[in-house]
Amino acid sequence: MVEIIDTTFRDAHQSLIATRMSTQDMLPIAEKMDSIGFYSMEVWGGATFDAAMRFLREDPWERLKLLREHIKKTKLQMLLRGQNIVGYKHYPDDVVERFVELAYKNGIDIFRVFDALNDVRNMKVAIKKAKEVGAEVQGSIAYTTGPIFTLDYYMKLVDELIALDVDCITIKDMAALLTPQKAYELVREIKERYGIKVNVHTHSTSGLAVATYLKAVEAGADFIDTAISPLAFGTAQPGIQTIYHVLPKELRPKINLKTIYEIHLYLRELLEKKYDHLLNKKALTVNTDVLVHQIPGGMYSNLINQLAEMKALDRLDEVLEEIPKVRKELGYPPLVTPTSQIVGTQAVLNVLFGRYKRITQETKNYVKGLYGEPPAEISEEIKKLIIGDEKPITTRPADLLEPMLEKCRKELEERGYLQKEEDVLTYCLFPQVALEFFELRKQGKLKPLKEKPKGKIIKIYIGGREYEV
């Protein structure tokens, strides 16, 4: 029997409606969700922290507390981006550790930890602290494709994660590239070698997901991630209603389908009345392009925007051919934030101005090792081309960072914004947004941003400058 991790309150709305589901949208069905029989619910982390504060003017910590009050039986879990926590850059260890402590204190039972480069050094501090406070830990391997990503590559990663005493291995397939056969092989191998619990996380983007989960469960996966339709499928996880019927009877989870149907009706109305403008056809339907180029959907639309802005859309095909070359030369990073931006932007520049004639600061930092260690080594030739005679660091990137907790606390106090310990973390993570938020809170003026969103906010970097498209 497989157990279900429900992602409706985190990845599903992050993927389909630009992370705009508010706490007020969640609470009316929170008790019902709690009664279904899910192993756990992913309700926090990822982009929700930033989006809640930035767009909904909600305190993410308050959301967690409220959900915990309404969801008493089911475990709650969050997605933690390793040393990036819930942000987009490396933070010092004191911030990571305090964040984990406070997340646990406010209701998180399970921490799912990953690193974009599969550099376990970037996950270590978070995992250790989570285990120390008594939480469950799902150590993630970011799944990607390429000649170096053999079964051995992944098993070496699992070795390292198990050495950190994780409770479960998550195969995290953010780009929807995991085929049913690969899922079967990976799960089988991990179960046979280690016997540890295994979870599979994928997205429906490429249409493989439903079959991938079936084979993963056949291979002995203990958990799969699903959402509740209609806040499911497309770029999100498959709907549990379908997955239930996809699984053979003896492997089906013990869940209450009647309650799921009630939630389905609630979500259908919510989406139609409140979020229809955010749900676009392209996010809902299967996109088979990703299987052709192996370029994740989000990265692809990013490229289009970037080229359009540079009036060079006619070079798209060349860029699509350049990307696998750049990726190879940079040591095969999985294409996920932030490496997807680094590789994509560098490929665009290579095509427009000649190979490595212009190099972004991000590419330089990447080659210097400031994001961590790439899956494969970068050749001396390419290193030379990109950073000249500079020496890459060999330490863990966060080893170079000064502690910032006390400094941030002091600053907040001076500004008169500090109301609770969690505020310090919020400020450390997103200083600008946090200050704006705290000021509005002080004035009693917190209300959702009036926006006519055009879709997801995607940040692109061109030559070190940041654009929002």
Add this chain to the structure above:
Amino acid sequence: MVEIIDTTFRDAHQSLIATRMSTQDMLPIAEKMDSIGFYSMEVWGGATFDAAMRFLREDPWERLKLLREHIKKTKLQMLLRGQNIVGYKHYPDDVVERFVELAYKNGIDIFRVFDALNDVRNMKVAIKKAKEVGAEVQGSIAYTTGPIFTLDYYMKLVDELIALDVDCITIKDMAALLTPQKAYELVREIKERYGIKVNVHTHSTSGLAVATYLKAVEAGADFIDTAISPLAFGTAQPGIQTIYHVLPKELRPKINLKTIYEIHLYLRELLEKKYDHLLNKKALTVNTDVLVHQIPGGMYSNLINQLAEMKALDRLDEVLEEIPKVRKELGYPPLVTPTSQIVGTQAVLNVLFGRYKRITQETKNYVKGLYGEPPAEISEEIKKLIIGDEKPITTRPADLLEPMLEKCRKELEERGYLQKEEDVLTYCLFPQVALEFFELRKQGKLKPLKEKPKGKIIKIYIGGREYEV
């Protein structure tokens, strides 16, 4: 290795864009389609005959001839509704036989024949004639759910079809209810018992399809039906691009993915520029409702419209509960045109006016046996309630019909419309639409109907009256 039957030019556009893809849309990629390596392409029959003439003002026979001219290697196939041919009622045998002869003569290599009630008597004449002219025949079993639909029920059907010398058995799952396990069992059983070729046809509506095909192929299915994305998924067949990666390497079809990608680009542009208004979100995304009620998507929206028109939408839940009862009482017909309308309308009337207090003419005809023999017997009690002391027929319904070919030919000649033998068939099938069409043809005024379509044209019958909604 499984082989692929491509449905892009028939079921896929029928399901996603209301059968509006014109011959002119198809020809630019016809040669490319021919070169992919499909076992066959379904390009004709189903609703395309009617829709081509009614909305596109195209002669369906001309489409077939043109496609045949451009598609020289790949077999072409059509969907034939047994004694209903490509229409919605039973036609006499002389029409069925002549139709098959002319379809074959104009280029159809394979006839897929089905009957909504799985009454093989309604398929016999078409199958015999198709075999006689030298065509390949896929005998279909309409898949549905219910206590009587055991493995034995389906094997009895297969027996009857094999007795008619069909070349292949198609498991036809129009409502997207076939789970991966059921597909595996059915295919396995047919292959083991009979060794005959097996084809599986399903739709992505409920999201099961991708996994269902995988298990069907694992069980030894010889053919599966797919379409080319983006004219795929949603209410249509899954896209071949995804299915290819879903299958284990050793079972993958030998097809040219590069050419498929070129067609993908063509279809994407076509859909965006010409058919975007027809493609709605609901047809594209997975709909899990069908798994809850076992009521096909089309029938469900039909019910909504019917109840709305009668200002009784608040009775929907009662109707949803009444439908399985009516279906059981009427001998468990599969819910497909026309039985879905019969059951749905009768359920609505039962809820609004009391059980069987008002009875449609269609329900009466159904109980009289005029559509064929239902899968299970109807109790004497229910028969009495619906047709009183009248005796149902025990013969094949078409046995009661007079030949009509010569009469139709004469009428067309008198009106001065007869240009070719195929016109007689067109007139027999859709007399009203055909006359309008022939008159426009005579005047040289054939051009696509200017329409602002609201979606599919669905006919509903209330108390014997026909509504278009």
